[in-house]
Amino acid sequence: MSKVKARAAAKASTPKALAEPDLEYQARNSKRREATSRWFYVLCVGIALLSVLILVVLLVSIGYQGQSRLRPSLLTNAHSELEIEQSGMWPAILGSLAVCGVCALAAMPLGIGTAIFLEEFKPTNKIARMIHGFVQLNISNLAGVPSIVYGLLGLTVFVYMFNVFGQIKVNESNGWEIVGAEHYYQVLSLERGQVVMIPQADPEQRQLTVTEPTVGVDADGNEVSIAIWEPGTPKPTDPEVRKRTVRKGAIGGTITERAWYYFRLPFDKSFLAAGLTLALVILPIIIISSQEALRSVSPSLREASSGLGATTWQTVRNVCLPAALPGVMTGAILAMGRAIGEAAPILVVLGAAVAKGTGPQNMMDTAVTMPVLIFNWSGRQQDEFRELAAAAIIVLLIILLILNSAAIYIRHKMQQH
Amino acid sequence: MKRFLGNGFLACLVCLVAVTGCGPKTTTATTDSTTAEATSSDPAGSDSAGSGTAEVSNMSGTIKINGSSTVAPISDAVREKFIKQYPNVTVNVDGAGTGNGFKDFQKKATDISDASRPIKPGELDACRENGVQFIEIPVAYDGLTIVVHPDNDWVKTMTIEQLKKIFVAGSEAKKWSDVDAAWPAEEINIFAPGTGSGTYDYFREVVADGEGESLRNDMNLNEDDNILVQGVAGNKYSIGFFGVAYYEESKDKLKAVEIVNPEDGTAYLPTTENIASNKYAPFSRPLFIYVSTASLPRAEVATFVDFYLENVSELCEKVGYVRLPEEIIAKGRENLDNEAIGTHFVDAEGNKRSGPLAANFKAENLTK
Numbered sequence: 100m101s102k103v104k105a106r107a108a109a110k111a112s113t114p115k116a117l118a119e120p121d122l123e124y125q126a127r128n129s130k131r132r133e134a135t136s137r138w139f140y141v142l143c144v145g146i147a148l149l150s151v152l153i154l155v156v157l158l159v160s161i162g163y164q165g166q167s168r169l170r171p172s173l174l175t176n177a178h179s180e181l182e183i184e185q186s187g188m189w190p191a192i193l194g195s196l197a198v199c200g201v202c203a204l205a206a207m208p209l210g211i212g213t214a215i216f217l218e219e220f221k222p223t224n225k226i227a228r229m230i231h232g233f234v235q236l237n238i239s240n241l242a243g244v245p246s247i248v249y250g251l252l253g254l255t256v257f258v259y260m261f262n263v264f265g266q267i268k269v270n271e272s273n274g275w276e277i278v279g280a281e282h283y284y285q286v287l288s289l290e291r292g293q294v295v296m297i298p299q300a301d302p303e304q305r306q307l308t309v310t311e312p313t314v315g316v317d318a319d320g321n322e323v324s325i326a327i328w329e330p331g332t333p334k335p336t337d338p339e340v341r342k343r344t345v346r347k348g349a350i351g352g353t354i355t356e357r358a359w360y361y362f363r364l365p366f367d368k369s370f371l372a373a374g375l376t377l378a379l380v381i382l383p384i385i386i387i388s389s390q391e392a393l394r395s396v397s398p399s400l401r402e403a404s405s406g407l408g409a410t411t412w413q414t415v416r417n418v419c420l421p422a423a424l425p426g427v428m429t430g431a432i433l434a435m436g437r438a439i440g441e442a443a444p445i446l447v448v449l450g451a452a453v454a455k456g457t458g459p460q461n462m463m464d465t466a467v468t469m470p471v472l473i474f475n476w477s478g479r480q481q482d483e484f485r486e487l488a489a490a491a492i493i494v495l496l497i498i499l500l501i502l503n504s505a506a507i508y509i510r511h512k513m514q515q516h
Numbered sequence: 517m518k519r520f521l522g523n524g525f526l527a528c529l530v531c532l533v534a535v536t537g538c539g540p541k542t543t544t545a546t547t548d549s550t551t552a553e554a555t556s557s558d559p560a561g562s563d564s565a566g567s568g569t570a571e572v573s574n575m576s577g578t579i580k581i582n583g584s585s586t587v588a589p590i591s592d593a594v595r596e597k598f599i600k601q602y603p604n605v606t607v608n609v610d611g612a613g614t615g616n617g618f619k620d621f622q623k624k625a626t627d628i629s630d631a632s633r634p635i636k637p638g639e640l641d642a643c644r645e646n647g648v649q650f651i652e653i654p655v656a657y658d659g660l661t662i663v664v665h666p667d668n669d670w671v672k673t674m675t676i677e678q679l680k681k682i683f684v685a686g687s688e689a690k691k692w693s694d695v696d697a698a699w700p701a702e703e704i705n706i707f708a709p710g711t712g713s714g715t716y717d718y719f720r721e722v723v724a725d726g727e728g729e730s731l732r733n734d735m736n737l738n739e740d741d742n743i744l745v746q747g748v749a750g751n752k753y754s755i756g757f758f759g760v761a762y763y764e765e766s767k768d769k770l771k772a773v774e775i776v777n778p779e780d781g782t783a784y785l786p787t788t789e790n791i792a793s794n795k796y797a798p799f800s801r802p803l804f805i806y807v808s809t810a811s812l813p814r815a816e817v818a819t820f821v822d823f824y825l826e827n828v829s830e831l832c833e834k835v836g837y838v839r840l841p842e843e844i845i846a847k848g849r850e851n852l853d854n855e856a857i858g859t860h861f862v863d864a865e866g867n868k869r870s871g872p873l874a875a876n877f878k879a880e881n882l883t884k
Contacts (some may be wrong), residue, residue, distance in 0.1 A: 268625065
């Protein structure tokens with residue numbers, strides 16, 4: 100310690116000492132620095148390997164648990180409570196793809212558009228600068244908001260729509276049905292398990308009491324006449340007749356036949372609402388990555404375009420976007436990878452229901468998604484379900500891997516051109 | 517190398533496209549086959565002068581169910597069997613919890629509410645305010661099992677008083693010897709379901725039923741019952757409780773404690789027979805469905821509830837619960853047929869009725 104002080108004092112008093120370097124000290128110093136550098140290198144390698152190791156441990160343990168359930172039925176069947184062995188995740192795969200499709204269609208134009216606004220249309224006056232700064236600040240903040248908060252937002256905005264369009268109630272109101280809905284009264288016929296459908300004329304009247312012969316429709320939309328059987332008189336015996344006959348005074352409740360383009364406000368618990376909520380989750384990610392991509396386009400390209408007389412829009416359309424596309428696409432696909440694995444917002448928006456035999460059948464249908472199915476299965480008491488959960492995780496990982504590979508492939512492909 | 521990698525990724529992409537491409541085809545294929553089945557079975561049905569044979573129904577519609585996650589597997593099982601016979605009916609079963617289920621039910625957002633406890637007076641009031649009327653139907657029993665480590669050789673039976681000493685806050689026993697002087701002077705480790713679960717609520721109701729009593733707050737709480745199983749199985753001086761279905765799954769790792777029935781003073785194990793005969797009291801709880809009467813005129817709801825009562829005893833055993841005695845199911849069916857509106861578990865003054873199911877589930881206890 101005193102030696103160092105003495106040296107410092109010597110340095111300060113005699114500049115000559117600087118001219119005559121302490122060779123021994125320099126050699127020691129250099130060795131010490133090299134050793135530190137080596138240690139740091141080893142530390143970095145160790146840390147890098149640790150993250151890989153964690154992934155490997157995860158994959159091996161999941162693979163070990165789930166390998167016995169990785170069979171075709173996992174991909175083709177639906178969740179089953181009674182035949183656990185035969186449970187599968189096909190509706191969940193379809194549901195996840197549908198939700199993510201909606202999410203991509205909503206988030207990508209919005210996100211890329213915002214990024215273009217922020218990067219290419221630079222503010223020219225004070226007010227525009229303030230708007231820019233405000234938007235930029237909000238996007239940076241939104242990227243850090245937990246996804247379950249977006250779930251609650253989606254619940255109010257997309258599922259209930261602030262109750263502006265009324266609440267959906269089971270026996271009273273379907274909300275505002277805009278297109279694709281046909282209402283019928285469904286009345287039990289005399290044949291067990293068979294019903295007759297009578298088209299609904301007055302949408303306000305939710306129930307119909309059949310007292311006289313009337314006209315209904317069959318499955319193909321053809322008109323059929325419906326007869327009445329009065330209790331006390333002999334019952335028809337021919338099943339075909341029984342199918343077209345109802346008891347006098349039978350009550351019919353309303354059912355809704357929905358075409359695939361069925362559209363209604365509010366969205367209620369539908370895959371559309373879930374997709375739009377996920378779009379909110381990934382929007383900041385897409386904006387920020389697109390901004391980065393646009394920023395990395397060389398300014399000389401922009402200047403050349405402007406120099407040739409192109410407007411800002413022409414420059415964006417013909418120069419900046421094509422040059423930035425690989426980066427934009429990579430960011431977007433990685434964001435989709437996040438969207439497909441999100442469980443929390445979906446649980447809030449769609450609920451935890453997993454028993455659904457098909458993918459979404461119309462625009463307002465519910466959906467089961469893979470993360471929610473895994474969440475449900477892993478919490479069950481039966482061992483089979485926990486193994487199925489592990490197998491489903493493997494499938495989800497493979498799909499994510501494919502998505503990420505696609506991102507890398509697109510980037511390579513586009514950089515070549 | 518790059519090129520090679522690129523090709524690999526292309527192959528992956530093609531796979532993805534192929535998989536998604538198959539999707540619609542397979543689904544249309546299955547729907548085709550169901551409709552084909554429906555049409556082909558039609559003439560068959562008419563030939564046999566069908567008196568309710570397994571003909572595929574043309575009934576359609578949507579039934580919305582929400583409520584207890586404990587009851588959801590039963591409703592899911594019924595749904596699964598139901599849609600085999602009625603393929604056009606959509607049944608949505610959500611398991612957001614009994615309380616959340618009743619919130620939806622009050623808002624008229626669901627047709628049926630699943631519940632792992634009877635409706636509470638406050639929820640009943642909310643239903644009345646919104647004009648929601650319902651029929652209360654018990655569907656199965658769930659037994660709450662108290663478990664200890666298999667090497668635990670000092671506990672075989674326990675009384676409610678002993679459980680109170682362990683679980684109730686304030687007077688809690690730190691060591692086994694605090695409960696019974698003959699037991700070892702070792703610290704008790706407690707594993708219990710989370711405070712949000714109906715199981716915790718039910719246990720607290722039975723053990724800490726007095727004024728101002730609550731369960732102690734230094735227990736290891738976890739919503740994941742598998743962790744509770746591991747916790748108790750990993751420590752000789754531990755105790756825990758959860759639904760009987762979880763115990764059945766891990767019988768080899770745990771030992772169930774016989775509980776002394778306060779009525780007859782005999783200790784009973786939570787076996788299927790003891791739960792069904794109500795001897796395993798007070799730790800067997802009934803599970804319910806609440807059906808909105810406004811939905812019953814709809815053919816699909818009426819048929820589904822009918823189907824539910826017909827099949828629940830068999831199906832609930834398949835998903836790990838205990839069937840109700842035949843007379844209680846019959847009583848539920850009677851209530852459904854007579855549209856006996858109201859609950860049996862709240863009295864006219866708005867106080868909660870507690871006690872065994874069979875004692876309360878009587879016509880004279882019905883409160884609208």
